[in-house]
Amino acid sequence: QELIDSISRKLQVLREARETLLEDIQANNILGEEVEAIVKEVCKPNEFDKFKMFIGDLDKVVNLLLSLSGRLARVENALNNLDENTSPEERRTLVEKQKLLTQQHEDAKELKENLDRRERIVFDILANYLSEENLADYEHFVKMKSALIIEQRELEDKIKLGEEQLKCLTDSLQPERLK
Amino acid sequence: QELIDSISRKLQVLREARETLLEDIQANNILGEEVEAIVKEVCKPNEFDKFKMFIGDLDKVVNLLLSLSGRLARVENALNNLDENTSPEERRTLVEKQKLLTQQHEDAKELKENLDRRERIVFDILANYLSEENLADYEHFVKMKSALIIEQRELEDKIKLGEEQLKCLTDSLQPERLK
Numbered sequence: 001q002e003l004i005d006s007i008s009r010k011l012q013v014l015r016e017a018r019e020t021l022l023e024d025i026q027a028n029n030i031l032g033e034e035v036e037a038i039v040k041e042v043c044k045p046n047e048f049d050k051f052k053m054f055i056g057d058l059d060k061v062v063n064l065l066l067s068l069s070g071r072l073a074r075v076e077n078a079l080n081n082l083d084e085n086t087s088p089e090e091r092r093t094l095v096e097k098q099k100l101l102t103q104q105h106e107d108a109k110e111l112k113e114n115l116d117r118r119e120r121i122v123f124d125i126l127a128n129y130l131s132e133e134n135l136a137d138y139e140h141f142v143k144m145k146s147a148l149i150i151e152q153r154e155l156e157d158k159i160k161l162g163e164e165q166l167k168c169l170t171d172s173l174q175p176e177r178l179k
Numbered sequence: 180q181e182l183i184d185s186i187s188r189k190l191q192v193l194r195e196a197r198e199t200l201l202e203d204i205q206a207n208n209i210l211g212e213e214v215e216a217i218v219k220e221v222c223k224p225n226e227f228d229k230f231k232m233f234i235g236d237l238d239k240v241v242n243l244l245l246s247l248s249g250r251l252a253r254v255e256n257a258l259n260n261l262d263e264n265t266s267p268e269e270r271r272t273l274v275e276k277q278k279l280l281t282q283q284h285e286d287a288k289e290l291k292e293n294l295d296r297r298e299r300i301v302f303d304i305l306a307n308y309l310s311e312e313n314l315a316d317y318e319h320f321v322k323m324k325s326a327l328i329i330e331q332r333e334l335e336d337k338i339k340l341g342e343e344q345l346k347c348l349t350d351s352l353q354p355e356r357l358k
Contacts, residue, residue, distance in 0.1 A: 046300070053293045060286040064243070067283065104246065107239040114232045121225070 004169050011162040018155050021148065028144045035138050042129040054115070054122050055142075061115050062146045065108045066153045072101040183348050190341040197334050200327065207323045214317050221308040233294070233301045234321075240294050241325045244287045245332045251280040 032055070039051050075098045082091060119142060126138055211234070218230050254277045261270060298321060305317055 049296070050300075053296060057290055057293055060290050063286060064283065067279075100246075104243065107242060111236055111239050114236055117228070117232060121229075 001173070004166065004173075007162055007166050007169070011159065011166065014155060014159050014162060018152075018159065021152055021155060024144075025148050025152070028141060028148060031137060032141045032145070035134065035141055038130065038134055039126065039138075043125065047125050050118075050125065051122050054118050055145075057115060057118075058142070058145055059149055061108065061111050062149045063153075065105075065112055066150065068101060068105045068108050070153075070157075072098070072105050075101060180352075183345065183352075186341055186345050186348070190338065190345065193334060193338050193341060197331075197338065200331055200334060203323075204327050204331070207320060207327060210316060211320045211324070214313065214320055217309065217313055218305065218317075222304065226304050229297075229304065230301050233297050234324075236294060236297075237321065237324055238328055240287065240290050241328050242332075244284075244291055245329065247280060247284045247287050249332075249336075251277070251284050254280060 036051070036055075040048050043051070075094060079091075079094050079098060082094075123135075123139070126135060130138065215230070215234075219227050222230070254273060258270075258273050258277060261273075302314075302318070305314060309317065
C-alpha cells in the first residue's frame with residue numbers, strides 16, 4: 001500500500017509536469033507562427049517553401065528517430081534477458097528484428113543529419129532578411145521544437161511505466177482483499 | 180510432395196528474378212554515379228549539396244514508408260483475424276499499435292511528399308546546367324531508384340513467404356516419414 005501511494009504521488013507529479021510541458025509546446029508553436037508570418041513577408045516564395053518544408057520535416061524525423069531508438073532498446077533489452085528456456089526460433093526472430101531496427105535507426109540518424117544541414121541552409125537564407133532579434137527567435141523556436149518533442153516522449157514513457165506499475169500492484173493486492 | 184515441388188519451382192523463379200533485379204540496381208547506381216560526377220562539375224557547391232542530400236534521403240524515406248506500410252498491414256490483418264477467444268488486453272494492444280503506426284505512416288507520407296517537392300527543386304537547379312540528355316539521365320535514375328527499392332522489397336517478401344511455406348510443409352511431412 002505504501003508503494004502504491006508513492007507511485008501515485010510520483011504519477012501526480014509527472015502529470016503536472018505534462019501540463020506545464022503542453023503549455024511550453026503551445027507557447028513555442030505561437031512563436032513559430034510569428035516567425036513564419038515574418039519569413040513569409042520578407043523572403044521569396046521558394047525560400048519560404050524551404051523554411052516550411054524544413055519545419056514540417058523536423059518533428060517527423062525527430063519522432064521517427066525517438067520511436068526507432070525506443071523499439072531498438074526494447075528488442076535489445078529482450079535479447080539481454082533471454083534465458084536457457086528460450087527457443088532458438090524466438091532468439092532468431094529477436095536477432096533479426098534487432099538487425100532490421102539497427103538499419104532503420106542508422107537511416108533515421110542520417111535523415112536527421114541531413115536535416116541539421118538543411119537547418120543551417122535555412123538559417124543562412126533567413127540571415128539575409130531577418131533582424132538579429134527575429135533570427136534569434138527562429139533559432140530558439142527550432143531548438144525548442146525538437147527539445148520539447150524529446151521531453152514529451154520521455155515524460156509519456158515515464159507516465160506509462162508508472163501506470164503499468166500501479167496496475168500491477170493493485171492487481172496483485174486484489175486477491176488478498178477478496179480472501 | 181507435389182505442392183512442395185511447385186513452391187520450390189516458384190522460389191527458384193523468384194530467386195532468379197532477384198539476381199536480375201540486383202543487376203538492375205547495380206546498373207542504376209552506376210548511372211547515378213555518372214550523373215553525380217557531372218553535377219559536381221557543373222553546379223555550385225551548395226547546389227551539389229542539395230542534390231546529394233536529396234538522393235541520400237530518397238532511399239531512406241522510401242524504405243521507411245515501405246516498412247511502415249508493411250507493419251501497419253500486418254497489424255490490421257491481425258486485428259481482422261481476431262476471434263472471440265482473444266483477450267480484451269490483446270485487442271487493446273493491437274488497436275494501440277495500429278493507432279501509433281497509422282500516425283507514423285502519415286508522417287512518413289508527408290516526408291515523402293516534401294521529398295517529391297525537393298526532387299522538383301533539384302530538377303529546376305539541374306535544368307540550368309545540364310544538357311537535355313543528362314537531365315533525362317537524372318530523371319530516369321531518380322524514378323528507377325525508388326521503383327527498384329519497391330520491387331526489391333516485394334520480391335524479398337515473396338521469397339520469405341515461399342520459404343516459410345516450404346518449411347511448414349516439410350516440417351508437417353517429417354513425422355509421417357518417421358512413423
